[in-house]
Amino acid sequence: MQTNPKITQTEVDRRVFADEEIYRLEMRRLFRDGWTFVGLEAEVPEPGDFRRSWMGDLPVIMTRSRAGSVNVLENVCSHRGSLVALDRRGNCSTFTCPYHQWVFADDGRQLGVPMRKKYTDARHKDRGGLRAARVETFAGLVWATFADDVEPLAEYLADAGPHIDEILRGGDVTVLGYHRFQVRANWKLFWENTEDAYHASLLHNFSQALKIYQVGENIAFENGHGAIRWEMVSLSDDAMRDHLANAKFQLRDFTLFQSHDRPAGSWNRVVGLFPNALVLEEWDMLNVRHIVPKGTDCVELHTVALGLDGESPEKRAKRAHDYGNFFGPAGFAGRDDVVAIGAVQATEGVSSVRTSFMALGDLSERSGDLDGEYTVRAFYDEYRTRMGW
Ligand code: FES
């Protein structure tokens, strides 16, 4: 990186999507030194439950300790640095590294080293355990950091907090299933795509015929968080006929856009949390997306589809079915988004278009019409500050 990338209110230097040195700096400044989303408490409900996760590109283990707390440990053995947990999820009381069987407690402490007596120098007998991160939870979302000096999580989530608390019903949710997929694109492009309502009625051409995005708002919160929300409308027979007559890929089951529990006029909403989480409630779909960077030009999206505690099996089945149809890798909307952000990444670093442009809406305001680019501007404003530029 020869000079710092220039980020103004409306333009972002596209080197931030391709530069190796910038990527390394992001991993440190955003994903180690700040709060980063790791998973959901609902994924580790019982003592001993664990699941593998990532803080940026750093492998971690999120585990429910026998004492009841959620711990986040580096999934990196203090002996020679092997991954300790290889399974995606499971339940165990201790973690044993597969390589030389060093054993660690659910808070990272080292419990056992085979052949310890053969270390001849006393200084070598205690090499330490798995590094534990500082962890806080909010509405069932688990966040971690390695910094002692960052503000409490609730303060960091700021005015986005009440929105996610409402969507996730204070954390009383159940995991219905997962989707994971990889895209050849920079991780930030997934965040902006999900908060970018400008494309919603244009790229996703089914939505024009169905007229599902009408009245709505685009809101920037403090600390780079933001939300888009729009009113649920009742689908008209004409709109459905129009779609079926003209669309290349046809949606035959329109119940996706109908919810028995949420009347027309309820808000569909997508809350983006800086830097790597997205909380969505759209029609009967409830899900949390975890953005996992895998290099400058590769990102994995890990999505947890959720239901509410105490719901009927029928309701859960509808949620899961709708989720797969709409957001899954081959879903109605997911498919378009993957192609779109891949198409952006494909031209990084080789073209005369040096900046990404985001000027829609009233630049003197922090919120406005649904298709204004308020949330995306707020994300890059926070990004610039946090990167020290
Ligand atoms: S690398 Fe883990 S025990 Fe050797």
Ligand SMILES: [Fe+2]
């Ligand atoms: Fe989209």
